[in-house]
Amino acid sequence: MKKTLLLTVDPQEPDLQKIRIAAGFIRKGGLVAFPTETVYGLGANALDAEAVLSVFEAKKRPLDNPPIVHVCEANDACRLAKEIPSKAGVLMKRFWPGPLTLIFKRSSVVPDVTVAGLDTIAIRMPRHNVALALIRESGCPIAAPSANLAGKPSPTSAKHVLDDLGGRIDAVLDGGPTRIGVESTVLDLTVDPPQVLRPGGVSYEELVKALGTVELNPVVVADHGLPVEKARSPGVKHKHYAPNADMVLVEGEVRTVVSKVNELIDSYRAQGKKVGVLGTDETVDHYEADVVKTLGSRSDLTVVAKSLFGLLREFDAEDVDVIVAEGVPAEGLGLAIMNRLRKASGYKIVKV
Ligand code: TXA
Ligand code: MG
Numbered sequence: 001m002k003k004t005l006l007l008t009v010d011p012q013e014p015d016l017q018k019i020r021i022a023a024g025f026i027r028k029g030g031l032v033a034f035p036t037e038t039v040y041g042l043g044a045n046a047l048d049a050e051a052v053l054s055v056f057e058a059k060k061r062p063l064d065n066p067p068i069v070h071v072c073e074a075n076d077a078c079r080l081a082k083e084i085p086s087k088a089g090v091l092m093k094r095f096w097p098g099p100l101t102l103i104f105k106r107s108s109v110v111p112d113v114t115v116a117g118l119d120t121i122a123i124r125m126p127r128h129n130v131a132l133a134l135i136r137e138s139g140c141p142i143a144a145p146s147a148n149l150a151g152k153p154s155p156t157s158a159k160h161v162l163d164d165l166g167g168r169i170d171a172v173l174d175g176g177p178t179r180i181g182v183e184s185t186v187l188d189l190t191v192d193p194p195q196v197l198r199p200g201g202v203s204y205e206e207l208v209k210a211l212g213t214v215e216l217n218p219v220v221v222a223d224h225g226l227p228v229e230k231a232r233s234p235g236v237k238h239k240h241y242a243p244n245a246d247m248v249l250v251e252g253e254v255r256t257v258v259s260k261v262n263e264l265i266d267s268y269r270a271q272g273k274k275v276g277v278l279g280t281d282e283t284v285d286h287y288e289a290d291v292v293k294t295l296g297s298r299s300d301l302t303v304v305a306k307s308l309f310g311l312l313r314e315f316d317a318e319d320v321d322v323i324v325a326e327g328v329p330a331e332g333l334g335l336a337i338m339n340r341l342r343k344a345s346g347y348k349i350v351k352v
Pocket of ligand 1: 036038039040041042065066067068099101103115118120121122126144145146147182183184185186197198232233234
């Protein structure tokens with residue numbers, strides 16, 4: 001156990017002194033959790049193999065799943081990538097800083113552990129003043145997976161980080177709750193047309209608008225577990241976003257979803273189980289379960305994305321045996337939301 005220092009900062013104009021304390025840990029090979037616009041990341045100097053290795057250890061993350069390398073200027077990507085295809089220029093201009101991670105062929109300055117032995121690297125420039133200031137003051141690119149224990153929902157607050165990693169990392173920069181709530185979109189630029197490996201904060205529709213043709217990797221839209229070979233992004237083959245309780249996801253037209261959810265509540269309760277429901281503003285009044293929570297309105301998926309991971313953690317705190325969750329339309333941000341819900345359910349999906 002080490003002491004984890006909590007550094008509370010203003011998300012817009014962070015106190016430079018506190019950023020420098022955090023950067024001091026990074027420079028010395030330590031681990032600092034920090035907010036981004038998507039979720040909190042657990043950062044280490046991306047060019048320090050030992051430091052990156054300790055990120056894997058702190059998270060209990062399998063070594064074959066590389067983190068994203070965060071930069072504070074688009075130019076910094078040039079040193080880390082072997083080549084920057086012209087489409088990348090278009091995307092960086094349009095979406096950086098922002099929730100878009102780009103996969104490039106990697107350069108030899110990057111240690112093997114940072115890319116899990118792959119010949120490619122994931123790079124993004126986050127849109128968050130705390131993250132950008134930390135990278136700048138550290139003077140190095142920062143490798144940062146989400147700051148949760150492997151398999152748990154990603155953290156959208158400093159409290160989530162401390163719940164998982166308190167005593168295992170040097171410091172947390174607390175910049176309040178994150179704005180987007182689901183992780184960045186991961187886009188592979190080593191293939192043409194480019195392929196979305198993980199849906200996230202930048203929607204598929206926006207990428208198509210910027211580039212023309214963009215493909216979706218089969219795992220992005222999968223509604224059942226796929227064979228590992230299909231997963232070009234190493235992370236997708238591992239268990240993810242899972243609450244402790246069993247989870248069932250009900251997908252379909254809203255009215256039929258409501259009656260199916262009610263049917264499931266009854267049958268689980270008849271088995272003596274403590275049942276939680278993850279519904280939406282439009283539907284929660286129709287449910288009677290042990291715990292009922294709303295993701296927000298179906299008409300505003302930005303709120304749904306923002307609340308999703310925190311609510312999954314709340315169900316764990318209330319010790320429910322099973323969570324029955326409603327699906328939302330898989331368009332715009334909905335694609336990322338549904339991808340996380342489906343994974344969280346272990347692909348236990350009921351289509352009505
Ligand atoms: O929003 C985010 O992306 C957050 C914040 C902290 O930036 N980070 C995050 O990192 O979600 P992580 O490590 O939890 O997810 C990174 C994803 C994983 O699915 C990983 O497999 C994939 O990116 N990835 C990393 N390097 C890759 C590579 N070279 N090729 C394909 N996928 C890669
Ligand atoms: Mg993660």
